[in-house]
Amino acid sequence: MADGSPERDGASGERPIDGDGYVALIEAAALAPGAMRSLELAASRVLVCNVAGRFFAVEDRCSHANVALADGRLRGCILECPLHGGKFDVRDGSVKSPPPLRPLGTFDVRVREGRVEVRPLARG
Numbered sequence: 001m002a003d004g005s006p007e008r009d010g011a012s013g014e015r016p017i018d019g020d021g022y023v024a025l026i027e028a029a030a031l032a033p034g035a036m037r038s039l040e041l042a043a044s045r046v047l048v049c050n051v052a053g054r055f056f057a058v059e060d061r062c063s064h065a066n067v068a069l070a071d072g073r074l075r076g077c078i079l080e081c082p083l084h085g086g087k088f089d090v091r092d093g094s095v096k097s098p099p100p101l102r103p104l105g106t107f108d109v110r111v112r113e114g115r116v117e118v119r120p121l122a123r124g
């Protein structure tokens, strides 16, 4: 949806993984600029965001109080949490406005053959 309202996919998370660890989550054309969608991947929720035609993916869990961010608002690259209004940059997961202190987990993203593919990042 172009208005940034949330969309969820209740798929099972049983998705094929290619040789370099990427998993196709959604057709790129199905997610308009400014839209985001929560998708299941390996028993967790990933929030895929289209920021002016570039795709990013973050954990769909606020680092402050563990609520789904898919119910929040995406404006440009800034994702606002629906509960207390904390803000994150979906490009790197960094906190842009409190109360959250910890960044969101992020995922490697690529578009291949018209599909948005996501691979979990190793975090230290």
Ligand code: FES
Binding pocket: 062, 063, 064, 065, 066, 067, 081, 082, 083, 084, 085, 086, 098, 099, 100
């Ligand atoms: S739960 Fe997200 S800012 Fe508090």
